[in-house]
Amino acid sequence: MLKLCELPKAAEVFFEQNNIDISSALAVMRSDMAFPGTKADTFVVLTKETLYVAEGVIVHKKGAKGRETLFDCFDKREYSLADMSEPKTETLISTARVTAVFGTDVIPMFDVSSACKHEANVICACINELKKDGKIDEEKHKDERSKEKFCPKCGMRYPDQQRKVCPKCLEKTKLIKKMATLFGRYKGFVLLLLVAFLASSALSVAVPYVSNQLLYGEVLEEGGSMYGMIGAVVLLIIGVRIAFLIINLIVGTLSSRTAAQVTYDLKMLIFDNINKLSLSFFTSRQTGGLMTQVNGDSTTLYWFFCDGFPYLVTNVLTLLCVMGVMLASNPLLTLFAFITVPIFFFAYKYLFLAFDKLWARNWARRRALNSLISDVLNGMRVVKSFSRENEEGKRFDNRNRAHAETVAEAGMLSAKSYPLIGFLLQAGLYVVWGVGGWQVMKQTGNMDYAALSAFIAYFGLITGPLQFFADVSNWWSECLNAMQRLFEIKDSVPEVREAENPVSLTGVKGDVKFDDVVFSYEENRVVIDHISFEVPAGKTVGIVGKTGAGKSTLVNLLTRLYDVTEGGIYIDGINVKDISFKSLRENVAIVSQETYLFRGTIKENIRYARPDATDEEVMEAARIASAHQFIIKYPEGYETMVGLGGKDLSGGEKQRISIARAVLRDPKILILDEATAAMDTQTERQIQASLTRLAKGRTTIMIAHRLSTLRDADFLVVVENGKMPEKGTATELLKAKGVYYKLYKMQAEALKTIGIEE
Amino acid sequence: MNGITETIYFTAENAVFYLTAGGLIGLKAFMPPVGKDDLAEDGESDNSPLWQDLGRVFLHRAFPYDMPDKFISVLDKDGKEYGMIKDISALPEEMAQIIRAELKRKYFCPVITKINTVSAKFGYTYWEADSDMGKLSFSMHDTYRNIAKVGGNRLILTDVDGNRYEIKDYLALDRKSFRKLELYL
Numbered sequence: 001m002l003k004l005c006e007l008p009k010a011a012e013v014f015f016e017q018n019n020i021d022i023s024s025a026l027a028v029m030r031s032d033m034a035f036p037g038t039k040a041d042t043f044v045v046l047t048k049e050t051l052y053v054a055e056g057v058i059v060h061k062k063g064a065k066g067r068e069t070l071f072d073c074f075d076k077r078e079y080s081l082a083d084m085s086e087p088k089t090e091t092l093i094s095t096a097r098v099t100a101v102f103g104t105d106v107i108p109m110f111d112v113s114s115a116c117k118h119e120a121n122v123i124c125a126c127i128n129e130l131k132k133d134g135k136i137d138e139e140k141h142k143d144e145r146s147k148e149k150f151c152p153k154c155g156m157r158y159p160d161q162q163r164k165v166c167p168k169c170l171e172k173t174k175l176i177k178k179m180a181t182l183f184g185r186y187k188g189f190v191l192l193l194l195v196a197f198l199a200s201s202a203l204s205v206a207v208p209y210v211s212n213q214l215l216y217g218e219v220l221e222e223g224g225s226m227y228g229m230i231g232a233v234v235l236l237i238i239g240v241r242i243a244f245l246i247i248n249l250i251v252g253t254l255s256s257r258t259a260a261q262v263t264y265d266l267k268m269l270i271f272d273n274i275n276k277l278s279l280s281f282f283t284s285r286q287t288g289g290l291m292t293q294v295n296g297d298s299t300t301l302y303w304f305f306c307d308g309f310p311y312l313v314t315n316v317l318t319l320l321c322v323m324g325v326m327l328a329s330n331p332l333l334t335l336f337a338f339i340t341v342p343i344f345f346f347a348y349k350y351l352f353l354a355f356d357k358l359w360a361r362n363w364a365r366r367r368a369l370n371s372l373i374s375d376v377l378n379g380m381r382v383v384k385s386f387s388r389e390n391e392e393g394k395r396f397d398n399r400n401r402a403h404a405e406t407v408a409e410a411g412m413l414s415a416k417s418y419p420l421i422g423f424l425l426q427a428g429l430y431v432v433w434g435v436g437g438w439q440v441m442k443q444t445g446n447m448d449y450a451a452l453s454a455f456i457a458y459f460g461l462i463t464g465p466l467q468f469f470a471d472v473s474n475w476w477s478e479c480l481n482a483m484q485r486l487f488e489i490k491d492s493v494p495e496v497r498e499a500e501n502p503v504s505l506t507g508v509k510g511d512v513k514f515d516d517v518v519f520s521y522e523e524n525r526v527v528i529d530h531i532s533f534e535v536p537a538g539k540t541v542g543i544v545g546k547t548g549a550g551k552s553t554l555v556n557l558l559t560r561l562y563d564v565t566e567g568g569i570y571i572d573g574i575n576v577k578d579i580s581f582k583s584l585r586e587n588v589a590i591v592s593q594e595t596y597l598f599r600g601t602i603k604e605n606i607r608y609a610r611p612d613a614t615d616e617e618v619m620e621a622a623r624i625a626s627a628h629q630f631i632i633k634y635p636e637g638y639e640t641m642v643g644l645g646g647k648d649l650s651g652g653e654k655q656r657i658s659i660a661r662a663v664l665r666d667p668k669i670l671i672l673d674e675a676t677a678a679m680d681t682q683t684e685r686q687i688q689a690s691l692t693r694l695a696k697g698r699t700t701i702m703i704a705h706r707l708s709t710l711r712d713a714d715f716l717v718v719v720e721n722g723k724m725p726e727k728g729t730a731t732e733l734l735k736a737k738g739v740y741y742k743l744y745k746m747q748a749e750a751l752k753t754i755g756i757e758e
Numbered sequence: 759m760n761g762i763t764e765t766i767y768f769t770a771e772n773a774v775f776y777l778t779a780g781g782l783i784g785l786k787a788f789m790p791p792v793g794k795d796d797l798a799e800d801g802e803s804d805n806s807p808l809w810q811d812l813g814r815v816f817l818h819r820a821f822p823y824d825m826p827d828k829f830i831s832v833l834d835k836d837g838k839e840y841g842m843i844k845d846i847s848a849l850p851e852e853m854a855q856i857i858r859a860e861l862k863r864k865y866f867c868p869v870i871t872k873i874n875t876v877s878a879k880f881g882y883t884y885w886e887a888d889s890d891m892g893k894l895s896f897s898m899h900d901t902y903r904n905i906a907k908v909g910g911n912r913l914i915l916t917d918v919d920g921n922r923y924e925i926k927d928y929l930a931l932d933r934k935s936f937r938k939l940e941l942y943l
């Protein structure tokens with residue numbers, strides 16, 4: 001049985017009571033909605049003949065046998081598979097409705113919320129399979145079993161299905177281990193650091209010892225072992241201080257260097273992996289923020305390792321040393337000294353929460369303010385042309401004021417609370433003064449003035465670490481979060497993967513075959529629907545269709561930016577999935593609709609396709625693409641800077657450079673995806689002529705919405721709504737009076753109105 | 759600017775909305791013939807309006823937040839517009855009722871009345887709230903961006919699954935709920 005959810009006992013009992021044999025069920029799912037759009041617990045059971053739907057709520061009751069869980073059903077329906085056709089989930093705004101056709105009527109069968117849309121799709125697919133083959137291929141749906149949607153450890157549903165990370169059980173130790181492996185390469189440094197930490201902590205305890213216990217107890221005290229040696233002791237104090245300084249200097253340099261190196265390594269690893277990931281990774285995430293996020297997160301890590309980690313270690317060590325020394329010299333006084341520490345921790349936590357909220361609000365308002373500023377600045381032309389300066393000024397004033405308010409609030413809170421916190425932290429000191437002073441006067445507990453003064457100095461040493469520990473937990477969780485996000489990117493697996501034993505192509509002929517290709521970017525929306533055609537080597541095929549028909553998608557499948565859902569694409573009879581990426585990229589070049597020029601010179605941009613090309617070849621490619629004429633007009637010729645911050649080129653000029661880039665590649669299979677759409681007709685004709693010459697001996701796939709562009713194609717494939725209603729030569733298609741004929745007529749009419757006839 | 763495009767507005771005079779056998783919305787309307795090719799061969803086909811049964815139709819609000827009951831687009835299954843309903847309340851009562859019910863289903867969105875807890879962890883926020891449809895519990899990612907202010911003080915929250923929840927007026931929430939929510943505005 002395909003369990004898309006765990007069927008609760010209560011529901012199972014209910015189905016048995018209604019004579020529905022759960023053991024013979026083929027699939028079950030649970031929905032969180034009922035007709036007509038209410039929250040409920042709905043169970044759907046699919047058997048060989050029937051789809052059962054039971055809507056109700058799971059209730060917990062106190063019954064005769066203690067607590068009972070019941071399924072309180074308020075409606076049950078059944079639908080016979082024999083009468084049913086075209087089951088599908090109709091997407092509503094944020095929910096969906098599963099419907100099917102019975103006779104001539106469309107009947108809604110059950111409702112689901114977005115959380116269960118996927119399961120509903122699987123049920124529909126299962127019904128179709130059942131009707132077609134009489135059975136469900138459970139293997140195929142194996143990945144869709146419910147257990148994968150839930151954290152295997154705690155059973156909680158993953159908050160984000162794409163990420164499969166359970167925040168509750170996020171394995172901190174694993175993360176830290178992974179991070180530690182990155183430090184592994186710098187073992188020597190880390191070891192040195194630890195030794196330095198230890199020395200620094202030990203010295204920090206020595207400082208008060210020398211400047212208090214030794215000074216007051218042995219030097220200034222009559223009868224002390226070093227009585228009168230004031231010069232020596234001052235030198236000693238200075239010496240200890242200097243040693244302390246030097247060690248801290250070493251720690252600082254060492255840890256900054258190692259941390260910088262490790263974050264550099266991490267970024268490099270991540271960037272390497274990002275490059276390998278499939279395109280879908282970027283479209284499924286807000287890519288705009290991807291690199292910013294990577295940078296931000298590495299900075300968080302850097303500061304933690306550079307600043308936080310050394311502090312953490314030294315503070316723990318210092319705290320332990322100092323406490324040890326304090327306990328050894330006076331256990332009772334130590335106890336009194338720490339009496340106020342828990343109060344301090346509570347107060348600090350509480351205050352932190354208050355600050356956190358304030359800063360969160362402050363941050364949100366600052367963001368609102370900044371977004372308004374950048375919005376207005378970017379849209380200044382529009383603001384001015386509709387003379388809306390005053391309104392924008394008012395909007396700015398509102399947000400500016402709201403932001404200023406939170407800044408003032410936070411400032412006031414810190415002004416009020418920090419002295420209080422400081423007082424709490426110091427409160428232990430007052431207790432020490434009181435109790436210690438009393439002990440000195442009474443001569444109990446082995447106390448004298450020197451010991452008390454050293455004790456007070458020790459106490460001064462621990463206030464720093466205490467404050468740090470109150471703070472570090474927040475820092476730490478922020479840091480874990482950053483680590484998690486970074487490793488998530490580093491460890492993500494590309495969806496389009498190279499075959500294990502990829503085939504390298506040699507002597508490619510260039511036969512291309514699309515065999516019953518089906519593809520969808522997202523569930524439930526087929527973009528390419530069973531398309532098959534063949535392009536014999538050396539021929540030119542034109543793909544026509546309206547925008548959004550799926551033309552670009554079709555060729556992107558050939559270059560394996562995405563992988564087909566069903567069917568296959570073959571080059572010389574070899575499935576593209578089996579061809580090595582290197583061979584594929586060498587033999588297939590695409591000039592896509594979205595041209596992109598990197599920052600650099602025009603020459604570098606053209607050469608990107610083949611870095612070893614000679615300058616003559618670069619120019620030849622540019623000539624073929626009709627780019628040479630305009631490039632040569634620039635003062636800096638082929639060395640003109642383009643791309644971000646460089647010279648602004650027009651759409652048509654960029655396209656011509658992109659074509660030159662592909663031409664230079666000299667591929668066996670050339671794809672031109674509306675590559676000439678942004679050019680005037682004359683330029684297009686020019687390129688067309690040279691491309692026709694270029695097309696000799698290579699397979700060319702040409703996409704265009706201007707039909708005249710495809711005059712020289714050997715045959716045409718018409719794509720409409722992801723389907724392929726027609727293919728054939730232009731003449732055949734015109735005779736057939738189908739989709740192509742209509743397109744042709746429309747364009748011809750448009751030309752006629754401006755006095756051109758083709 | 760009027761009269762440049764032609765839009766059919768469905769009223770009591772030219773349209774009858776009814777429930778289909780499956781309980782979905784169907785439409786009979788008096789309008790130019792539907793389903794004829796835009797590029798008919800002869801170019802001068804007869805376009806005078808007549809009564810037709812269009813079967814099942816789909817409804818879509820043009821201004822879902824500001825005017826949920828006005829300007830309802832009536833579409834065919836491919837999303838091509840037949841015409842619009844200017845104002846649902848101008849239609850006969852029983853037609854208005856079935857249209858409102860269908861829209862309510864399509865724009866399903868529980869209304870949050872009270873926020874019990876919000877906890878943030880590892881970039882997600884976990885919400886427990888009361889709504890007009892009972893208790894809700896959901897999680898959100900990128901919380902700031904998924905709380906949209908729509909006109910005045912109304913908020914739409916979108917959770918990780920894409921479910922939506924509405925807060926009619928966030929200033930009218932009780933103090934405690936507001937404090938929890940405020941951090942993410």
Ligand SMILES: Nc1ncnc2c1ncn2[C@@H]1O[C@H](COP(=O)(O)OP(=O)(O)O)[C@@H](O)[C@H]1O
Pocket residue numbers: 283521522527545546547548549550551552553554
């Ligand atoms: N990355 C994507 N994710 C989801 N849908 C997409 C994506 N790219 C394109 N589409 C959709 O696929 C359909 C076909 O797009 P496309 O192949 O670009 O059309 P064409 O090139 O024929 O104009 C369109 O409806 C478009 O919205």
Ligand SMILES: [Mg+2]
Pocket residue numbers: 548551552553593673674
């Ligand atoms: Mg395209």
